[in-house]
Amino acid sequence: VQPTNEIFRPARTQHKPRMSGPIQARVVGPAGHPIHTDQYGRIKVQMPYDLYGNNDEHSSCWVRVANAWAGNRFGAMHLPRVGQEVLVIGIHGDPDCLVATERVYNKMNLPPWVLPQMQALSGFASQELPDGE
Numbered sequence: 001v002q003p004t005n006e007i008f009r010p011a012r013t014q015h016k017p018r019m020s021g022p023i024q025a026r027v028v029g030p031a032g033h034p035i036h037t038d039q040y041g042r043i044k045v046q047m048p049y050d051l052y053g054n055n056d057e058h059s060s061c062w063v064r065v066a067n068a069w070a071g072n073r074f075g076a077m078h079l080p081r082v083g084q085e086v087l088v089i090g091i092h093g094d095p096d097c098l099v100a101t102e103r104v105y106n107k108m109n110l111p112p113w114v115l116p117q118m119q120a121l122s123g124f125a126s127q128e129l130p131d132g133e
Contacts, residue, residue: 019090022101024048028059029082034129037079041065043100045088063088063098084109 002008025045029036037043042062046055053059069075080086085104091097105111112125 017095018093019095020093022087022089024104025060025086025088025100026055027080027082027084027086027100028053028055028057030057034081035079036082038062041067041077041079043080043086045086045098045100047088061098063100066099066101 025047027036028044028046036057040062042064044057044060045063046053046059050059065079067076067078080100080103085106085108086100087102087104088098088100091099113121
């Protein structure tokens with residue numbers, strides 16, 4: 001029997017969803033901005049299953065970016081640019097704790113040199129931002 005002055009709340013029977021592996025996502029931001037980040041180096045992404053996202057800065061929560069080296073005011077910083085494809089994981093499978101771990105090439109974002117002709121070449125190739133940002 002439930003007292004009439006108490007709100008009935010049924011027991012939670014559904015477990016929190018978990019991520020079983022990485023998800024491909026596209027880095028997004030405001031129109032005309034090649035990089036969109038906050039003070040912590042986080043980015044916004046458009047998930048492939050998001051039917052309501054507009055491929056802009058409102059498409060997701062802020063997502064942390066894994067870097068090769070990170071410390072308090074030192075380390076390496078390579079921010080993904082708007083339009084790049086990233087792999088996103090949930091820490092311990094938690095979809096509320098997202099991290100972009102990798103960037104991957106595709107037909108829209110090609111490798112920096114011609115493959116397979118230059119397959120023995122390794123290294124970095126940067127690209128200048130418009131207007132010297």
